[in-house]
Amino acid sequence: MKEDRPNWRDRYPDEVTCVRCLEVHDQMYLDRLLWCDRCRALARNRAGWWGWLGGWIFGAGLVAYIWIFIRPTSLVIGGWFGTVAMGIWLGSKACREIAYGVIRFVNARAIEAVPPKADAPSE
Numbered sequence: 663m664k665e666d667r668p669n670w671r672d673r674y675p676d677e678v679t680c681v682r683c684l685e686v687h688d689q690m691y692l693d694r695l696l697w698c699d700r701c702r703a704l705a706r707n708r709a710g711w712w713g714w715l716g717g718w719i720f721g722a723g724l725v726a727y728i729w730i731f732i733r734p735t736s737l738v739i740g741g742w743f744g745t746v747a748m749g750i751w752l753g754s755k756a757c758r759e760i761a762y763g764v765i766r767f768v769n770a771r772a773i774e775a776v777p778p779k780a781d782a783p784s785e
């Protein structure tokens with residue numbers, strides 16, 4: 663890393679408040695959007711769930727498409743199962759990246775913050 667190049671980190675003090683959980687961290691643990699490691703992991707995890715949801719919807723669409731338009735014979739049904747499984751897997755990966763991108767873009771403030779002595783809202 664070059665020392666004379668201005669870095670985005672230079673704009674911040676050593677200790678920065680994460681915009682997601684409102685906890686103060688050393689700035690080395692935060693990224694450009696001021697998300698700490700834990701909040702990024704949580705966002706990844708959340709995006710993973712959306713990804714699987716999207717993957718299964720995509721898989722259902724694929725099944726409908728194969729069923730209606732291709733009309734597979736029972737001889738190669740195993741191959742279609744493999745195709746659908748692959749479609750779900752790839753769809754979930756693609757949707758996970760999209761979901762993560764959306765979460766990053768929306769960049770909701772203080773979403774991981776725990777309000778002091780307030781009842782935790784059940785999701």
Ligand SMILES: [Zn+2]
Nearest residue numbers: 680683698701
């Ligand atoms: Zn955080």
